[in-house]
């Protein structure tokens with residue numbers, strides 16, 4: 001009795017409090033073989049394993065699936081070398097990489113193929129890849145890119161750059177959206193109206209109004225909500241699987257709810273900066289919190305928490321954009337780049353601010369950080385949950401450890417963070433990717449090539 005044949009011995013057993021899809025299993029254990037979850041046990045009945053991780057008193061979460069990461073949109077320095085190390089240290093075992101690469105956006109099968117090879121060569125966590133389109137198409141790239149495993153398309157209504165990050169004209173959207181949805185993948189949007197924004201920025205510049213908060217004032221809530229409204233109507237008529245990236249304002253969520261009643265298939269995300277910062281923080285943090293869309297007023301921030309807790313916001317993503325410090329220090333706010341690093345902080349921040357301070361259930365946190373993003377981007381059931389047959393990806397968190405966030409300690413190439421000095425309760429003490437420890441609480445222990453490209457399943 002209790003004597004297992006050696007061929008049945010587990011590769012790995014982790015004992016701790018498991019955050020399962022429908023509740024926490026206290027003093028339980030999860031068994032792993034060949035990188036996959038093969039058993040769930042009470043600690044007393046845990047079979048022997050080649051390696052046992054004692055996480056007693058710790059929370060074993062599913063590895064975080066961060067569905068909004070820019071490793072190459074920032075021209076210098078980051079790359080998968082840095083972004084996947086940051087991910088491992090932050091408990092992120094899979095991320096969805098954006099297609100807006102500086103100089104070479106993912107707009108054709110050849111570029112996507114090259115990026116897949118780069119993932120295999122450099123990554124230390126798993127990565128799924130998004131594709132995008134050129135401003136005027138062609139659209140015959142959609143089918144071969146889905147065939148190669150692209151997990152969706154990211155498009156924009158706001159033009160940051162006509163080549164790298166263009167605004168796609170309505171006439172092209174009308175043709176592209178049905179094609180994308182026919183291939184079973186979602187299409188996600190940066191939803192901001194550039195006619196409103198560019199005009200306001202022009203006025204502000206002429207009037208010399210270039211103080212930090214001018215970034216928020218030139219991107220009023222309607223510049224987001226009017227774009228969201230347009231996309232919802234597009235999704236209604238084209239039956240698209242629509243995703244709205246980085247929603248900053250509750251009004252956008254209210255619009256989504258109305259269209260869901262009409263049967264529109266739409267999901268959305270918000271990001272930690274819309275939950276932790278409000279406009280007045282711009283005076284203190286200046287360009288460190290210059291992000292598109294902008295951070296909003298305090299009341300909007302508070303309502304975003306309510307919408308998140310009630311399940312009206314599907315997921316939280318980092319929108320990791322690791323600009324160097326040199327792109328964040330101009331006194332004229334408009335001369336700074338938009339975006340902030342966030343891969344390494346998203347999980348502990350959401351645990352501390354959500355679970356510890358605002359009573360969010362850990363199971364809900366796991367849904368919004370892991371399961372929902374995996375589902376939306378067709379990475380489920382392989383990713384996003386602790387269940388039999390899923391990849392053995394875990395983020396083990398010490399729920400009582402208090403620590404201060406320091407930009408200088410981050411693995412991303414950007415050695416700064418808008419959360420500098422913030423005290424956080426809950427620390428990632430180990431990250432496991434397909435059964436292998438890739439971060440041990442102090443060091444990233446994985447090597448390039450441990451991560452893999454995750455092609456999307458058929459949706």
Ligand SMILES: [Zn+2]
Nearest residue numbers: 068070098319
């Ligand atoms: Zn982004």
